[in-house]
Amino acid sequence: MNTANAYLRSALFLLTALVLHMALFSDLRVLGVAPEVPLAIAITAGLVGGPERGAVAGFVIGLGIDLYLPTLFGLSALIYTVWGYTVGLIEERIFRSAWWINVLVTAAATAGGLLVYALLGELLGAANLYTDRLYVVMGVAAAYNLVLSLPLLGLWRWSWPRLLGEER
């Protein structure tokens, strides 16, 4: 029952985050750059829930956002999966971290994730990803996600309270 509840909360959280990203956050641009909420979702899921949940959350939110992006369907899902998993693994093996480390990791992983997205996207034939503007996008999106990381970390803990308790 607890597991079902956690999955339901996670699904609700992911759907709400996706809709809010498209309806609200994508309009809140600084220097033409919006927060990378879906990427932040994958990263914070990895930080709170570990590599497996980070990968699953990254895959689901990546597929959701891929529906609305002109790039190949599955590209965001692929990168967010890897990113959610990697961040979760690093957190589990290295940091076991304080909240401020999680916040910094979210920002750094956002910048790294965008760079990988642009490089892999170009490799797969998508145009206009690796441009001079990429570094501006990385910087502003990282700053945005730094701010968003705390509420997102809190929301993931709300989604998986019992599961996290059982694992400890």
Add this chain to the structure above:
Amino acid sequence: MATGTRIGRSRFTLIFLLLSSATLLTLDAREFEPLQRTEETISDLISPLRTGADRVFEPVGDAWAGITGYDELESENEALRAELQKLEGQQILDSDAAIRLESLLDELGLPYVQDIPNVVAEVVTANVGNFDRYSVQINRGSEDGIRTGMPVVTRGGLIGRIDGDPGRGHSRVTLLTDPGFEVGVLAVGTDDVALASGGGHGEPLMVTKGLEIDTEVDVGHEVVTSGVDRSRYPPGIPIGTVTHIDYDEARLLQLLTVEPSANTDNLSFVTVLLYDPLADES
């Protein structure tokens, strides 16, 4: 032991998800129809939620745009005021730009764009991500007769084309500022068909192919779609005005810089021309 099992399971999950993503990428690259239909269905299911949220948060987005783009708005207002004064002063000479264009098109024997069936659509979301600066989503789709490749215009002229497979009630427009966007054009009063391509966000279009050195083009010349045989675009849709003329290294071709006549920023409503020359042919 439990930790070992958990690590094994998480690796298995990762591999499964990676394979799933790679499969989806491959199927999408091959334009696998069932996948595209599934994408459309899911997108249509989310669509009402998204539209509702758009309506709720629209004032927030507008307020944000007002705050962050205040300087830009101020200078834009100033430029518009100056433009208005200029227009008022030259009202007789200038008459209406649309009438002038229509008469130019009449002279060329080009059919007027409004004769083509069209659908007015609302721009529901501009860019969702940070890498899609050259596309917008509109609230009309396949059930309104929209197909991929159809031209999209505003009162100012061509702004782009429908890209990807339209959903039932929504579709994506690739803007003509996209560096990958190409359209056959001709300068009004000339016969040489040339190829214009997008120059990037806020940048003019570039005509780099097809315009021979002896074609008489001047700064200020209007440029329209050529509408040559099998072109995606009907003839005579305004593209912009020539602002600079240069030449290629061999001095065989003219290279034109064209300022688009339609503004692709802050789009609210657009018109999709239900023009599909290949369908007519078949």
